[in-house]
Amino acid sequence: MRVRGLVxxxxxxxxxxxxxxxxxxxxxxAAAPARAPDPAAAPARAPDPAADQFKSVRSYAxxxxxxxxxxPAIDLVTPPLEQLGRMAKDKSIALPRDPLRAGWFKDGPRxxxxxxxxxxxxxxxxxxxxxxxxxxxxxxxxxVYVDRADGSTEKFTVxxxxxxxxxDFPTQDVYAPDLQSSLRLITCGGQFDHDAHxxxxxxIVFASPA
Amino acid sequence: MxxxxxxxxxxxxxxxAGSGGKPAAAPASRAAIExxxxPSGSSGTDGSTDGGLAGAEPAGGPVTPGQFTLQFQxxxxxxxxxxxxxxRGRIRNDPDVAQAANAAIGKNTDALGKLFAAELxxxxxxxxxxxxxxxxxxxxxxxxxxxxxxxxxMAQAKLQVTQIEDKLADFxxxxxxxxxxxxxxxxxxxxxxxxxxxxxxxxxxxxxxKSDATYREGYAHAFTGGQALGTALLTPTQAKVTETPSWRxxxxxxxxxxxxxxxxxxxxxxxxxxxxxxxxxxxxVNANTxxxxxxxxxxxxxxxxxxxxxxxxxxxxxxxxxSAALAKGDDAAKAQIxxxxxxxxxxxxxxLSTATGKKLAxxxxxxxxxxxxxxxxxxxxxxxxxxxxxxxxxxxxxxxEMFGLSGQLAQAFGETVAKRLPVGAAQTGLGGEAAIIGGx
Numbered sequence: 074m075r076v077r078g079l080v081x082x083x084x085x086x087x088x089x090x091x092x093x094x095x096x097x098x099x100x101x102x103a104a105a106p107a108r109a110p111d112p113a114a115a116p117a118r119a120p121d122p123a124a125d126q127f128k129s130v131r132s133y134a135x136x137x138x139x140x141x142x143x144x145p146a147i148d149l150v151t152p153p154l155e156q157l158g159r160m161a162k163d164k165s166i167a168l169p170r171d172p173l174r175a176g177w178f179k180d181g182p183r184x185x186x187x188x189x190x191x192x193x194x195x196x197x198x199x200x201x202x203x204x205x206x207x208x209x210x211x212x213x214x215x216x217v218y219v220d221r222a223d224g225s226t227e228k229f230t231v232x233x234x235x236x237x238x239x240x241d242f243p244t245q246d247v248y249a250p251d252l253q254s255s256l257r258l259i260t261c262g263g264q265f266d267h268d269a270h271x272x273x274x275x276x277i278v279f280a281s282p283a
Numbered sequence: 284m285x286x287x288x289x290x291x292x293x294x295x296x297x298x299x300a301g302s303g304g305k306p307a308a309a310p311a312s313r314a315a316i317e318x319x320x321x322p323s324g325s326s327g328t329d330g331s332t333d334g335g336l337a338g339a340e341p342a343g344g345p346v347t348p349g350q351f352t353l354q355f356q357x358x359x360x361x362x363x364x365x366x367x368x369x370x371r372g373r374i375r376n377d378p379d380v381a382q383a384a385n386a387a388i389g390k391n392t393d394a395l396g397k398l399f400a401a402e403l404x405x406x407x408x409x410x411x412x413x414x415x416x417x418x419x420x421x422x423x424x425x426x427x428x429x430x431x432x433x434x435x436x437m438a439q440a441k442l443q444v445t446q447i448e449d450k451l452a453d454f455x456x457x458x459x460x461x462x463x464x465x466x467x468x469x470x471x472x473x474x475x476x477x478x479x480x481x482x483x484x485x486x487x488x489x490x491x492x493k494s495d496a497t498y499r500e501g502y503a504h505a506f507t508g509g510q511a512l513g514t515a516l517l518t519p520t521q522a523k524v525t526e527t528p529s530w531r532x533x534x535x536x537x538x539x540x541x542x543x544x545x546x547x548x549x550x551x552x553x554x555x556x557x558x559x560x561x562x563x564x565x566x567x568v569n570a571n572t573x574x575x576x577x578x579x580x581x582x583x584x585x586x587x588x589x590x591x592x593x594x595x596x597x598x599x600x601x602x603x604x605x606s607a608a609l610a611k612g613d614d615a616a617k618a619q620i621x622x623x624x625x626x627x628x629x630x631x632x633x634x635l636s637t638a639t640g641k642k643l644a645x646x647x648x649x650x651x652x653x654x655x656x657x658x659x660x661x662x663x664x665x666x667x668x669x670x671x672x673x674x675x676x677x678x679x680x681x682x683x684e685m686f687g688l689s690g691q692l693a694q695a696f697g698e699t700v701a702k703r704l705p706v707g708a709a710q711t712g713l714g715g716e717a718a719i720i721g722g723x
Contacts, residue, residue, distance in 0.1 A: 124554030124607035129596035130569040133589040153438030166705035186581040197716035239708035248704040249528030252535035264721045270714040
């Protein structure tokens with residue numbers, strides 16, 4: 074600011090000199106030689122205020138979408154993430170088509186943006202473990218890395234791990250908007266209902282920026 | 284930003300079990316944006332808000348637990364900014380500005396007293412008010428010593444402030460239903476006061492950038508620390524409302540938009556007087572703009588965040604240009620800028636109305652924004668005219684009105700976003716490993 078102020082001051086001084094010189098020429102006779110301006114006769118205009126130079130920030134930084142989750146504590150490195158919306162029927166989150174891939178809820182915050190970013194994955198398939206099979210082993214304090222499409226990585230620390238009945242799923246705690254950056258990883262857990270072909274619980278890992 | 288002590292306070296406030304809450308009474312709130320009322324919303328989904336119509340100042344009478352904490356945060360934030368302004372006025376040896384800021388702090392202290400009377404009773408409010416005023420006097424004396432280079436006066440003022448910190452800690456711990464220890468309360472109060480002392484030291488050393496960073500931290504602390512202290516004054520059951528998403532969103536938007544008001548007020552005054560702290564003030568405004576655009580970008584879409592930032596930047600550019608025109612005494616430029624602001628208000632309100640599926644009525648929002656900009660200009664006009672009392676009165680009201688407007692925005696934003704969010708559990712298992720998983 075000081076440098077800019079001095080430059081501005083110098084420019085103003087030059088401008089003042091030029092204007093004063095022109096004024097002299099106009100007022101004097103054509104034959105009269107140009108004279109150096111008299112600073113006392115024409116005081117220099119005050120420099121423009123610093124506020125004149127102000128420009129508001131216009132550099133909105135888009136956070137890139139997530140591409141991969143890494144959790145060293147459970148030896149997890151996911152394949153590229155799917156992008157998920159909602160199920161039309163019951164408005165629950167859509168499921169990854171590939172049980173070996175996790176998916177990010179694309180109509181919510183991106184990891185690293187303010188608000189809760191949500192990534193879900195299957196715990197198992199019909200005959201084998203799936204991508205989030207070991208999510209239930211996670212503990213507070215463990216680290217989660219989320220890689221993004223622009224090559225950047227956001228680091229989170231697990232704050233709590235909850236196993237909740239699906240009939241009592243905390244929709245507000247998981248999805249509701251706020252302005253604190255956070256991450257939720259979700260999969261199934263608990264007992265399996267063989268009639269309904271569903272687990273009775275969800276395991277939810279809550280994490281905050283490290 | 285959040286000190287470990289306040290994390291501890293928040294944990295204690297959130298975890299200690301206690302008695303049940305008292306019934307939430309409807310507020311007898313004044314309409315803070317009477318001139319341009321937005322559609323009156325219903326209560327927040329958790330009953331914590333009043334649809335955003337109330338200003339941060341209590342009107343007297345009962346308040347809900349959610350309102351109490353929110354108003355406490357907002358008033359504490361306003362107090363922090365006003366106290367910093369008062370101290371800076373003293374440091375610049377600008378006693379008229381300092382006195383006017385001090386009078387505004389008095390109004391803010393009265394409002395805090397009313398709020399405590401509503402929640403804790405008259406006796407508690409009467410205990411609190413002189414202690415709070417006492418710490419303001421200590422800060423005033425510290426800044427006066429700092430401005431005069433009088434280290435003895437500074438040391439005496441620090442001692443005065445420390446003694447009052449102790450008494451304030453007794454007050455907060457004593458009304459916390461056993462949720463705060465004396466030390467935890469002391470740490471919370473001391474963090475608040477240290478932010479103010481530090482920004483004053485940095486300002487006196489002409490490190491305006493660092494001073495403004497501390498100034499912003501102090502304001503943010505008013506919300507994080509204010510929530511921790513405020514909820515400790517409620518029973519644990521009452522305090523649960525502050526964990527709800529709608530309350531958190533309201534609080535976060537109140538913080539950002541209140542900060543916008545306070546920072547723009549400061550930047551316009553510095554711009555109009557071509558003060559040496561202008562650049563730091565303007566940089567702080569930019570940081571707030573970035574945060575606001577980030578909020579819109581995450582609540583809606585990145586494209587919306589980008590569009591919002593462009594619109595908001597137009598607004599800030601025009602306001603700062605107004606302050607430059609004032610500095611130059613350029614009335615024609617002022618008139619042109621005022622015209623330009625009218626265009627901005629229409630465009631931003633149309634943008635927000637569209638983004639929220641017309642939950643915010645465009646024309647009425649434009650009027651509210653027009654009133655906001657008009658007040659920002661009025662306060663700086665008065666400041667340049669050396670009518671510091673009017674400048675502070677108008678700035679005070681601008682902050683209060685923004686509190687109401689932020690409630691309207693939070694409600695409309697929250698409802699809009701909620702419509703596109705998933706509901707319920709995720710069916711993420713097919714049972715192949717059921718024997719292992721279920722045996723956990």
